[in-house]
Amino acid sequence: MPEGPEIRLAADRVAAALVGRTTTRVSFDFNRLKQFEPLLTGCQVIDVKTRGKAMLTCFENDWVMYSHNQLYGRWYISPAGELPDTCRQLRAALHNADYCALLYSASDIEVMRLKDLEEHPFLIRLGPDILGEKPSPQEIVGRLQSKYFRNRQLAGLLLDQRFLAGLGNYLRAEILTAARLHPLTKPANCSERQLLKLARTIVRLTLRSYRTGGIINPPGLVKKLMAEGKSKKEDYRFNTYNRENQPCYFCGHEIESSNAGGRKMYFCPFCQARPEDAQE
Numbered sequence: 001m002p003e004g005p006e007i008r009l010a011a012d013r014v015a016a017a018l019v020g021r022t023t024t025r026v027s028f029d030f031n032r033l034k035q036f037e038p039l040l041t042g043c044q045v046i047d048v049k050t051r052g053k054a055m056l057t058c059f060e061n062d063w064v065m066y067s068h069n070q071l072y073g074r075w076y077i078s079p080a081g082e083l084p085d086t087c088r089q090l091r092a093a094l095h096n097a098d099y100c101a102l103l104y105s106a107s108d109i110e111v112m113r114l115k116d117l118e119e120h121p122f123l124i125r126l127g128p129d130i131l132g133e134k135p136s137p138q139e140i141v142g143r144l145q146s147k148y149f150r151n152r153q154l155a156g157l158l159l160d161q162r163f164l165a166g167l168g169n170y171l172r173a174e175i176l177t178a179a180r181l182h183p184l185t186k187p188a189n190c191s192e193r194q195l196l197k198l199a200r201t202i203v204r205l206t207l208r209s210y211r212t213g214g215i216i217n218p219p220g221l222v223k224k225l226m227a228e229g230k231s232k233k234e235d236y237r238f239n240t241y242n243r244e245n246q247p248c249y250f251c252g253h254e255i256e257s258s259n260a261g262g263r264k265m266y267f268c269p270f271c272q273a274r275p276e277d278a279q280e
């Protein structure tokens with residue numbers, strides 16, 4: 001599943017094609033949404049926001065298109081009148097005089113009034129978004145120390161969108177290695193210094209992923225790996241995620257994996273010491 005940085009990058013492309021322009025045609029694949037087509041046609045798009053993994057396309061008349069790509073959804077941007085060559089199902093199409101923004105395969109699409117957005121059942125449960133509300137490291141420490149979250153294992157907590165919106169499996173793995181915390185650690189058992197380091201790492205790596213298009217390793221390391229012949233992005237972008245049995249770039253020990261809640265969890269057994277009370 002794409003994570004917050006990928007959704008924000010997709011939103012930037014959609015925004016570049018739509019914001020400040022007036023739609024000439026809007027169409028939906030779902031019958032339940034057809035009633036909104038005339039409402040959104042001939043209307044200027046004023047903003048494209050993200051909240052975690054959801055995208056919000058905002059119109060000047062205070063209507064909003066909510067979309068969540070889940071696993072399959074994909075945005076394409078084309079020059080006006082051109083459709084991409086794909087067998088995917090076109091679910092929503094927003095045309096203007098210059099471009100069309102086309103959402104394929106996604107099924108989680110809704111249209112609602114701006115004022116109803118805050119009551120949306122998905123959005124209402126979301127924690128702050130690193131790329132949206134931009135919580136400070138101190139605010140994140142506050143959340144880590146709150147009674148709701150402090151006794152949870154970090155492995156589950158970092159994926160919980162109520163804690164922070166937009167983190168997924170690869171960010172979780174890389175953040176915990178960089179912060180040198182084992183996935184089964186609980187915030188309650190961390191020092192203030194460890195929590196601050198974790199909070200800063202969450203912000204830093206999410207922003208880095210957004211800036212670099214998903215390359216999490218430090219720039220110096222990436223340069224070195226590329227010089228050693230690793231030419232594919234998949235081969236140099238991560239230290240931990242999807243690298244089980246390969247050496248950790250920071251210490252040389254083999255990356256391990258385990259299954260937690262049906263999703264594979266990766267960690268370095270040396271960089272991330274296992275807490276004494278750890279139970280899987």
Ligand SMILES: [Zn+2]
Pocket residue numbers: 248249250251252253268269270271272
């Ligand atoms: Zn290591």
